[in-house]
Amino acid sequence: MNKWKYGDSWEKYPIESNQIWELKEDRSMISVHDILNSFPEYMLDADLVYSDPPWNLGNANTFHTKNDSGYYINSFSEFYNSFFNLIQKINPLVCYVEIGKQNLKIFQDKISELFPVVQSWEITYYRKSPCYLIRGGQLESSFDFTGKDDEQTPLLAIQNESCNCIADLCTGRGLTAVAAYQMGKRFVGTELNKRRLAVTIERVSKIGGIYENTVS
Numbered sequence: 001m002n003k004w005k006y007g008d009s010w011e012k013y014p015i016e017s018n019q020i021w022e023l024k025e026d027r028s029m030i031s032v033h034d035i036l037n038s039f040p041e042y043m044l045d046a047d048l049v050y051s052d053p054p055w056n057l058g059n060a061n062t063f064h065t066k067n068d069s070g071y072y073i074n075s076f077s078e079f080y081n082s083f084f085n086l087i088q089k090i091n092p093l094v095c096y097v098e099i100g101k102q103n104l105k106i107f108q109d110k111i112s113e114l115f116p117v118v119q120s121w122e123i124t125y126y127r128k129s130p131c132y133l134i135r136g137g138q139l140e141s142s143f144d145f146t147g148k149d150d151e152q153t154p155l156l157a158i159q160n161e162s163c164n165c166i167a168d169l170c171t172g173r174g175l176t177a178v179a180a181y182q183m184g185k186r187f188v189g190t191e192l193n194k195r196r197l198a199v200t201i202e203r204v205s206k207i208g209g210i211y212e213n214t215v216s
């Protein structure tokens, strides 16, 4: 039996993998997806991507354990190639990705294949671990994220860009989704783990956004 329940959010917001849950007020949409397998069309609406994917193979597979996926990936490149292919399909104006030091260079190179301008800042993760925020865009951002914590960086990124719709391929428990809602922007997201996604739904509902199942 899976011990990773993430509280009782899923019992309140029981999202399943064949469903899209939508915020009627602005058509924000989220669903349960392994981004190695599929990609909902609504993700293509985004003009800004902000995502905090797994940082290495061990971390990626820890999320499969926590999800009870029943399978694992064999190499981290399997994951990040799919991740960046999807970003290429979305073709956003700007893209932010968080990553640890181990795979920083690989992620910088991947983003530089998609964008002419790449910037990186050292930030903190959970207020203690060092981490990097990489930004790809057409033009440079003048905002300095150095030393900021990843709890604030999605909001700061959205505040400092002109965008209408924000995508997160690894939505998790919703830092990007909550920041988008706080900024009055549409959000589109995918997430492997329905119980983590239910935490996002609950967090957004606590600040006034009611996600509803559109497919039963």
Ligand SMILES: C[S@@+](CC[C@H](N)C(=O)[O-])C[C@H]1O[C@@H](n2cnc3c(N)ncnc32)[C@H](O)[C@@H]1O
Residues within 6 Å of the ligand: 033, 034, 035, 036, 052, 053, 054, 060, 063, 169, 170, 171, 172, 173, 174, 175, 176, 190, 191, 192, 193, 196
């Ligand atoms: C570092 S966490 C993201 C944390 C997020 N910023 C938050 O606010 O909770 C990475 C997320 O990616 C998800 N994930 C891992 N592999 C995935 C995959 N193949 N497809 C979609 N999501 C995946 C994990 O379940 C986890 O929620």
